[in-house]
Amino acid sequence: MLKLDGVDTYYGPIHILQKLELEVGSGELVCLLGGNASGKSTTLKTVLGIVKPRSGSVEFDGEDVTGRPTSYRIGKGMAIVPENRRLFAPMSVRENLEMGAYLHGGGTKEDWDRVYTLFPLLHERRAQLAGTLSGGEQQMVAMGRALMSRPKLLLMDEPSMGLAPILVEKNFEIIQQVHESGVAILVVEQNANVSLAIADRGYVLQTGRVVLSGPAAELLRHEDLRKAYLGR
Amino acid sequence: MADTSPPTPEPPAAATAQIGVDSWVSEEDQRREGRKWLGRTWERLPPAGKLALLTPAIAVPFLPLSEANIYNYGLFILIYALLALGLNVVVGFAGLLDLGYVAFFGFGAYIYAFLSGTHHEKGHVYTHHWAAQWSILTAVVMCAVIGLFLGSSSRRLLGDYLAIVTLFFGQAFVVFTNSADPYGITNGSNGLGNIDPLRFFAFGASFTVSSTRGYYWFLFGCVIVVLIVLHLLSESRTGRAWKASREDPLAAEMMGMPVNRLKIMAFSFGAAIAGLAGSVFAAAQTGAFPQNFGTQVLILIYAVVILGGTGSLTGMLAGATAIIVSFQVLDSTSPPNNARTLFYLSLVVGVVVIFKKSRAQMAVAVASTVALGFALHAIVHEVWPRGTSGQVTSGGYLTGAIKHWVLLPTNPNRLAVYGYLALIVLVITIVQLKGWWRVAVVPPTIVLTAFVWENLLIQQPAVTRYVLFGVLLIALMATRPQGLFGTAKVEIA
Known part of the structure; x- marks a missing residue:
C-alpha cells in the first residue's frame, strides 16, 4: 500500500529523515513511535507530499507518487487526521465533514451514512460550529472528516494528544473499528502502550532513522523500548 | 410533604454528564435563544427575504430627487456596493489582503472608455464604438485575466507581502494612466472624456441608457445579479473551500484542496466584479480619469467592507449606504445644513x-x-x-x-x-x-x-469626513469587531 524507500528529507540545511525505509501493507495498522524531534511528523508530511524528499521515493498503491502534489495523493486514497486536529473552527460540523470529501464532490449519501453511523454524535451536532466543540468531539470530527474521502490509507498524527485518558481509549477503539473495515492505518504516536496494543507492526524513530521495527507484540516486549517509552 | 411536591421531570439527555459531551457546549442553543431576537430573526431569514429588503431601493428613482442627488447618492452607493461585493470575495471569502483592488476598477473604466468613443491623443486617433454589451464584457473578462496574472505571480506571497505587491500594482496603474503612455491610449492626466453612454445593440434593435435614473436601474440590476451569484457561490462547495483555506491553508491542503488555485480564482473573480463596476461608472460619468482610481477610493471601499462586516453580503450594501451617504453629505459642494x-x-x-x-x-x-x-x-x-x-x-x-x-x-x-x-x-x-x-x-x-x-x-466638511470615518472605525473595532453584519470569530478551543 505505502512504501518509503531510502527517503532523505531536509528542512533547509537540516537533515531530518535519513534513508528512511517504511512500509504499510494493505489493510495493515502500523504505528510509528518516537520521542520529540525524531521525525515522526516529517515522515507524515513527506508521505502526503507537503514536504518533498531530496532523494528516495514514496510509493503509494503501486505507483510512484514522489513528484505528485498533495491533492493527487488525497485523490488516490490517502487521508489524514492532522496533529491538533486542525478543524475549520468557524464552519459547522457538516461543512467540516464536507471539506474532507472535497475531491469527491462533497461526499455521496453512503459516505455521510458511514461517518454518521460511526459517530452518531456528529449527526446530532451537525449544525454546530466546530470551534465550539469539546476536545473529544473535535477529535471525532477530524476522524470523520478524514473518512469522508473513502481512504485506503489513513494517516493519524498524534490522535491522543490533549485528550483525557478515557477518551484516548475510546479513540483507539474507533481506530481499531476503522481498521477492521479494511482501511490501512499509519498512526504516529508518543503513547506507545495504547498504540502498540492495537497495531500489527511498529517502527521506532530516533533522530530521523528507524532504530527498531517489528511486530507490535514483539516491540511491546522489547527491553530497550520498554525502558525508553514505557518507563518500566 | 412528599405527596404534594410535583414529580421531578426526567432530566434532558444533554443535561446529564456523558462521555464526549460537553455540557457547556450542549447548552449553547439555549443560550443563543436568550440573545436579542432581532439578530436571531435576521439569521433565520431566508436569502429571498433578505433580498426583499432591497425593495426601498426600487422607490428611489420615483422620489422627487434632483438628478445630482440620484447621481451622488444613488449611483455612488450602488457602485461602491458592487466594488465592496467584489472586494469581499477577495478579502472576506478568501482572506487575501488586496491593496491593488482599485486598479481593477480603473482597468474596467478605461477599457470601456477606450472601446466606446473617439479619442484623439498624441497624434493617434482611436475610434471604437462597440455595443455596450461587448465593451462591458471585454472589460470584465480582461480584468479577470489581469487578476489571474497578478494572482498567479503573487501566489507564493502571503499576508503582508501580498499586500505590498498589490499596493505597488495599484500605484503602478495610476502612474501608467498619468504619464507612461507613449501611444496616447489613456491620454495622460486628462483622461478619456466624451465617451458613449450604454448603448446596447442586439438583433437589429438598439437600447440606450443615458439618463441618471436609467443608470440607477442598470446598476441596481447588476447589484442584484452579483448578489445572487455570490450567494450561490458562497453556499457552494467552492465557497466553503475558500472559507476553509482562509481559516487554515495547511489543513485545507491536507484535505486535497488546490489552495493556490482557489486563491487565484477568488482574486480573479473580485477583479471581474470591479471591472463591471468600472465600466458602468465610466459610462455614467462619460469619462475615465486617473484621479478616480486613487488610494482614496481604495480606502473608501475598504471602509465599506470593514464597516459592513467582511464575509457578509448584506453588510456590503449596508456599509456602502452608510459610508457613501456620510461621505457625500460631508462634501464641500453639498449644502452645509445636510x-x-x-x-x-x-x-x-x-x-x-x-x-x-x-x-x-x-x-x-x-x-x-x-x-x-x-x-x-x-x-x-x-x-x-x-x-x-x-x-x-x-x-x-x-x-x-x-x-x-x-x-x-x-x-x-x-x-x-x-x-x-x-x-x-x-x-x-x-x-x-x-x-x-x-x-x-x-x-x-x-x-x-x-x-x-x-x-x-x-x-471644511471634506476634512471632517475622514476624521468621522476614523472615529467610526475605531468605535466599531471596540464594540463590534466583526462589522455590522459579520459573524463573530470562533477560536478553536
Missing part, C-alpha cells in the same frame, strides 16, 4: 452608544449638556459680548437653537483651533474613564465638539 444634520445625529448616536448600559447616566448627561451649553452662553454673553456675536454659518432650521447654545465668537479662528486640540485630549480621556466620571466629562466634551464644529469644521 452636513450639520449628520453631525448632530452622530453626536446623538455617540451618546447613546456611550451610555447604552445605564439610562440614568444617559439622562443626567443629556440634561447637563443642554444646561451647560445655555449657561455658558449666558455667562459669556454678559462677560464678553463679542464671544457670542458671531453668525451661524449658512442658517437653516437649527439656527435658533445653535445661536443660543453654542458660543460663536466674532473672530473664532484661533479659539477654534485650541478648542480642537482640547477636544482630542477630552475624547481620549473619555475612553479611559468609567461610570459617573464619564458622565462628568461627556457634557463639556459635547459642548466643545459643537463649538469646534460650528466655528471651524463646518467650513
